[in-house]
Amino acid sequence: MGDKLKSQIEYSENINRFLSTLEIDELIRRYSTPLYVIDENTLHRKVKELRDAYSSFKGKTEIAYSIKANFNPSIIVALMKDDIMFDLTAIEELYFYQRCKGDLKRIIYTTVAEEYEEYLHVLKNGVERVVISSYNGLLNLIDAARTIDVKPKTLIRINPEVGVKASIKASYRDGKFGVPLYTNTADNAMHILEHIIREENLQFDGFHFHLGSQITDPTCFINALAKLDQFITKAKDTYDIKVNTLDIGGGTPIFYGETVPTPSTIASSMIDKLNNMSYRHGITNLIVESGRYITAESMIMLSKVVNVKEYNNDKFAILDAGYHLLLDAALLKQQYPQEVIRYDKGKSNKNIHLAGRLCDTYDIFPKSKISKLDDVDINSYIVFYNVGAYSIVFNMPFHCQTKPAVVMKDSNGNLRLVRKEQKIEDLFMEEGGELL
Ligand SMILES: Cc1ncc(COP(=O)(O)O)c(C=O)c1O
Structure with a gap:
């Protein structure tokens, strides 16, 4: 048998x-x-595969585990051994992470709700890097940061509105996640950028997008980077900004029944563009988020x-x-x-x-x-x-x-x-x- x-x-x-x-x-x-x-060995192997895939990025690459994919405390603790970051989305996830004795400096916090009390809680607990996804969210973050006088690193989650081939799509026109680059309303990346730069209690850190989960064609990454690149170039004409961090979200697929691109195929399709953007815009940190690829x-x-x-x-x-x-x-x-x-x-x-x-x-x-x-x-x-x-x-x-x-x-x-x-x-x- x-x-x-x-x-x-x-x-x-x-x-x-x-x-x-x-x-x-x-x-x-x-x-x-x-x-x-x-x-456990598979968890470590998957982190290494992701890290290796982006090793020719000229700046620093960080892998961030999206704990929404599997928040079993023993998985969180095991992955801490790999010295990775953690992508958290809710204060309840923060609770799990803290109970696992996670390092608060290693968190990137991206919420959809973006409530004032939530930001206050997160900042009070020592989270230093936050991703903003709406104008109201930005106002709440500013209020929270002023209340306890901290200066979180702040990224803008953009919705690049590119077509995505994936089981679950997170970027589409007029979508729920992030803000479009340009609109006539307050919810656009340029308007939010302007506010972050003016705000004493925020440090502008960079941009984030997340295109979807189980992405089967990496073209969407290239298209999203092209749109973001144009946007940054335009923003630099008006504002004196330095983009330290670029977070390209999650989406690395795994095999269920169909052949899918490997992390190195996905990474090599965009590495020249990433290095070029890094050189021209001073991007020193690349964050690659992943839930599915690390745990599935x-x-x-x-x-x-x-x-x-x-x-x-x-x-x-x-x-x-x-x-x-x-x-x-x-x-x-x-x-x-x-x-x-x-x-x-x-x-x-x-x-x-x-x-x-x-x-x-x-x-x-x-x-x-x-x-x-x-x-x-x-x-x-x-x-x-x-x-x-x-x-x-x-x-x-x-x-x-x-x-x-x-x-x-x-x-x-x-x-x-x-x-x-x-x-x-x-x-x-x-x-x-x-x-x-
Ligand atoms: C902002 C963000 N980052 C990363 C991920 C993880 O995606 P995946 O598990 O496909 O890598 C998600 C999943 O929903 C997400 O919303």
């Missing part, structure tokens, strides 16, 4: 098998299923087949998991690669479908091109690969389902529980049971 599994894996380059069959058996015995497992491949989910039903040409395997554990399978039709393990019946002459345990039409797991779905039966197990980003953070109690345990395989190869399984009694009480 072990050899069979091994040979299946060796044929597929794009799934990251970091557990031996023995380890899987041991984990299932100890924690049952569904179960998530994180591999670091995590698998183990699930058990609890029922099967067969029709003429199809066989359905009902799992003990569902989209309450892998929401993007339903929401984005994300094709997490899957594999049948611990069952040795070989190929099936039927089409195998993996369905979740929820009483919901959308609870069917799309198959990746590299899924290894041999025959299945009750008590076979399914491994879902590349589930480390934007899935566990959406765990929800639909059908009163509890959150499964999470185990981490650390860099020394030790398997350690990093999140306990939620108990049904705890869920009942949280949902209002304690108020009965």
